[in-house]
Amino acid sequence: xxxxxxxxxxxxxxxxxxxxxxxxxxxxxxxxxxxxxxxxxxxxxxxxxxxxxxxxxxxxxxxxxxxxxxxxxxxxxxxxxxxxxxxxxxxxxxxxxxxxxxxxxxxxxxxxxxxxxxxxxxxxxxxxxxxxxxxxxxxxxxxxxxxxxxxxxxxxxxxxxxxxxxxxxxxxxxxxxxxxxxxxxxxxxxxxxxxxxxxxxxxxxxxxxxxxxxxxxxxxxxxxxxxxxxxxxxxxxxxxxxxxxxxxxxxxxxxxxxxxxxxxxxxxxxxxxxxxxxxxxx
Numbered sequence: 001x002x003x004x005x006x007x008x009x010x011x012x013x014x015x016x017x018x019x020x021x022x023x024x025x026x027x028x029x030x031x032x033x034x035x036x037x038x039x040x041x042x043x044x045x046x047x048x049x050x051x052x053x054x055x056x057x058x059x060x061x062x063x064x065x066x067x068x069x070x071x072x073x074x075x076x077x078x079x080x081x082x083x084x085x086x087x088x089x090x091x092x093x094x095x096x097x098x099x100x101x102x103x104x105x106x107x108x109x110x111x112x113x114x115x116x117x118x119x120x121x122x123x124x125x126x127x128x129x130x131x132x133x134x135x136x137x138x139x140x141x142x143x144x145x146x147x148x149x150x151x152x153x154x155x156x157x158x159x160x161x162x163x164x165x166x167x168x169x170x171x172x173x174x175x176x177x178x179x180x181x182x183x184x185x186x187x188x189x190x191x192x193x194x195x196x197x198x199x200x201x202x203x204x205x206x207x208x209x210x211x212x213x214x215x216x217x218x219x220x221x222x223x224x225x226x227x228x229x230x231x232x233x234x235x236x237x238x239x240x241x242x243x244x245x246x247x248x249x250x251x252x253x254x255x256x257x258x259x260x261x262x263x264x265x266x267x268x269x270x271x272x273x274x275x276x277x278x279x280x281x282x
Contacts, residue, residue, distance in 0.1 A: 012083040014051040027067035037066035086243045097149030102156035116227040120176040126160040132193040135185030172207045180277035187281040209264030219259045
């Protein structure tokens with residue numbers, strides 16, 4: 001596995017920086033000369049060239065003008081925008097509330113034939129109950145200090161549940177046993193959520209595997225990630241959602257999912273773990 005789930009975004013940022021370096025060298029400029037033409041400090045040029053700082057769209061235009069390569073600006077700006085879409089900070093995504101992100105997530109799930117989800121912290125959104133989703137999204141909003149539109153966001157999140165029975169979608173879920181034990185909301189909320197998992201398990205569209213505490217680890221516990229067909233992996237961290245599309249990294253996530261699958265239990269064994277978690281709520 002890659003050292004960081006943000007490595008795709010960083011690799012793409014470095015690719016933009018490399019192209020900017022090429023333009024500088026083609027113009028027979030060094031960093032000091034380019035900085036003077038751009039009228040900014042040489043340290044800014046250094047940070048952009050190293051990939052440590054992402055250039056703004058205006059920075060790219062100024063850089064291209066300094067290199068007499070204005071015709072390259074549009075393509076570089078498009079590439080830079082793509083980088084920013086790979087690493088999306090939750091606070092920025094939720095700056096107007098959570099509803100918009102839920103709308104976008106619903107559309108992504110609706111357009112995917114197969115969604116594979118590995119979760120180590122919470123139940124995936126398309127399997128959440130209203131009470132569970134409300135408790136979870138309330139805690140996220142409180143932590144991030146973003147606008148409160150939890151009721152509207154929950155309503156959209158629950159719409160994903162209809163995809164379990166419509167459109168020929170397939171949902172393959174691997175959950176660490178911790179997901180069954182972490183208490184999101186009060187005991188009644190957890191009991192209802194766990195009961196819902198039992199209710200959806202017989203659906204033809206759902207495969208639910210639980211990785212027991214006692215499983216011999218073939219792979220260490222990871223941050224939650226979702227695989228949409230063979231096109232993208234969405235990795236969820238505390239501060240951001242990271243979109244992985246680089247083929248090599250995408251292959252690593254699919255391989256990790258396959259290894260985690262081998263540690264999970266299904267059917268009656270999975271139901272027994274869920275029932276045990278419900279009993280522990282008393």
